[in-house]
Amino acid sequence: MTLSVEISHRLGDFSLEASFESDGGLTALFGPSGSGKTSLVNLIGGLIRPKTGRIVADSRVLVDTKTRTFLPKHKRRIGYVFQDARLFPHLSVSQNLCYGRWFTPSNDRYANMEGVIDLLGIGHLLDRRPAFLSGGEKQRVAIGRALIASPRLILMDEPLASLDEARKAEIMPYIERLRDETKIPIVYVSHSIAEVARLATDVVMLSAGRVTAAGPTAQVMQRIDLLPAEERGEGGAVLDMSIAAQDERYGMTVLRSSAGEMRVPRLASEIGRTVRIRIRARDVIVATSEPRGISALNILAGKVEAVKFDDGAGADIGIDCGGQKIIARITRQSVESLGLSKGQSVFAIVKTVSFETAT
Amino acid sequence: MEWLRLSPEEWTAVQLSIKVATWAMVASLPPGIVIAMLLARGRFWGKSVLNGIVHLPLILPPVVTGYLLLLTFGRRGPVGAFLAENFGIVFAFRWTGAALACGIMGFPLMVRAIRLSIEAVDRKLEAAAGTLGASPTWVFATITLPLILPGIIAGMILSFAKAMGEFGATITFVSNIPGETQTLPSAIYTFTQVPGGDAGAMRLTLVSIVIAMGALVASEMLARRVGRRMDVE
Numbered sequence: 169m170t171l172s173v174e175i176s177h178r179l180g181d182f183s184l185e186a187s188f189e190s191d192g193g194l195t196a197l198f199g200p201s202g203s204g205k206t207s208l209v210n211l212i213g214g215l216i217r218p219k220t221g222r223i224v225a226d227s228r229v230l231v232d233t234k235t236r237t238f239l240p241k242h243k244r245r246i247g248y249v250f251q252d253a254r255l256f257p258h259l260s261v262s263q264n265l266c267y268g269r270w271f272t273p274s275n276d277r278y279a280n281m282e283g284v285i286d287l288l289g290i291g292h293l294l295d296r297r298p299a300f301l302s303g304g305e306k307q308r309v310a311i312g313r314a315l316i317a318s319p320r321l322i323l324m325d326e327p328l329a330s331l332d333e334a335r336k337a338e339i340m341p342y343i344e345r346l347r348d349e350t351k352i353p354i355v356y357v358s359h360s361i362a363e364v365a366r367l368a369t370d371v372v373m374l375s376a377g378r379v380t381a382a383g384p385t386a387q388v389m390q391r392i393d394l395l396p397a398e399e400r401g402e403g404g405a406v407l408d409m410s411i412a413a414q415d416e417r418y419g420m421t422v423l424r425s426s427a428g429e430m431r432v433p434r435l436a437s438e439i440g441r442t443v444r445i446r447i448r449a450r451d452v453i454v455a456t457s458e459p460r461g462i463s464a465l466n467i468l469a470g471k472v473e474a475v476k477f478d479d480g481a482g483a484d485i486g487i488d489c490g491g492q493k494i495i496a497r498i499t500r501q502s503v504e505s506l507g508l509s510k511g512q513s514v515f516a517i518v519k520t521v522s523f524e525t526a527t
Numbered sequence: 528m529e530w531l532r533l534s535p536e537e538w539t540a541v542q543l544s545i546k547v548a549t550w551a552m553v554a555s556l557p558p559g560i561v562i563a564m565l566l567a568r569g570r571f572w573g574k575s576v577l578n579g580i581v582h583l584p585l586i587l588p589p590v591v592t593g594y595l596l597l598l599t600f601g602r603r604g605p606v607g608a609f610l611a612e613n614f615g616i617v618f619a620f621r622w623t624g625a626a627l628a629c630g631i632m633g634f635p636l637m638v639r640a641i642r643l644s645i646e647a648v649d650r651k652l653e654a655a656a657g658t659l660g661a662s663p664t665w666v667f668a669t670i671t672l673p674l675i676l677p678g679i680i681a682g683m684i685l686s687f688a689k690a691m692g693e694f695g696a697t698i699t700f701v702s703n704i705p706g707e708t709q710t711l712p713s714a715i716y717t718f719t720q721v722p723g724g725d726a727g728a729m730r731l732t733l734v735s736i737v738i739a740m741g742a743l744v745a746s747e748m749l750a751r752r753v754g755r756r757m758d759v760e
Contacts, residue, residue, distance in 0.1 A: 258673045314659070
């Protein structure tokens, strides 16, 4: 499944001009609020018409203003999970789930209802009315409802934004399973780095209606300079590492990749599995000689690849550690007193590692 | 309690009233939903004119409405003559005319109740149904219609109640013919105009009260059942 979008749209003072392509997996549309993410998925889903542009999913033209093609939303077979669930209040959970199936031509029905109910863990809710569900349950039912309609593509517009942290943690694993166990491509709108780093295979970064970066998650996430100001502190490197060993004595897990070894508090996962970790740039200290007598366990050797000063007192140092890139955010003063320059050998001391997935 | 027993003529008036009110309510429902939909959702030239025409019977003296009906739907009226010649439908001085007058008098009330409930429907739910593959017609049938059901019930009750009490337009349009166009209010009016009619007027008044209370209770029960089914968040 490939999705190709090339659109120019105008809404009052706001203009959206975006083009990107996606080859399946989970593509995150990432950017601050007001950057045009939701308009973009509404255009894909057929909720609004673009002024000019073309959207093609597989070889099906959804919109083409040149040939005056516009496929109405009910013929697109694109599942849409809204931020506010939008369950039908007059129908029970199971009726909500079956709603889309009813309108799907029988030879296009691939969704297995029991499978979806299992995947989302909503079997015990079937007889209830939406009014008696918690926010997290509603959102899971909404995802199920979109899936059971056997969509060719799923759009998710900030499905976690209205939930608290506990509920988010409850739903994220289901979205991961959806991404890994079904082959349906997902376009996922978010303004949260944590969500994007954990879930996305590809990222399209948007700002003020323009695409500022697009590509695989690990690559795009390094562009701290492109992040919205309020999320800049969350920016950093995203690394895929495999579990090399479990250290029973200290309750630690050893991760390995081309960048080297990292020791982290024990992960309940099998040896050999890949985990995605995120290292915030502000959690990385740079040393020019190998530090001794330090409590930090994770010290990676590498070479300075880039030094990028920002408008203020800070700088982002890109460090190439055996082919994987780590970013450190330090002050301009430190850059000068250490005399950092491109190609120099340094050590990156990682204070904290956040885990995004255990896939 | 002998005086409570209805005479055959009075019984006829009661039955006729119920028949007229039921027909008025049922026949005005489909156009009521269509017009309410147009007024709530439509964007077209002349919307405020349509809104004015729909509300006219509420503001005009009923006698004026009745007279206008007589001019248009009477045997020599343009519409009345056309219908009589081509379809054999006659309104003037028939119970059908009474139903027409009652329906038109209750129409603004019905449209208003339905329109308000349509405006209260969350259109995002309809968009969601669309993304699940439902065409606009199916969205209306499976989402909009069930969600506005309480408003439709309220509109039907209001229309029925208005029809049961309608007097001015009916008597002007189709007169007061026992057995054909003499509804409860006209019958009560007739009783009050003749000496010794007090007992009859009182009996029919009691009947009116019972029917009105019955309709009200039935509508409350229906609305509560629908409301419980809904549990709108």
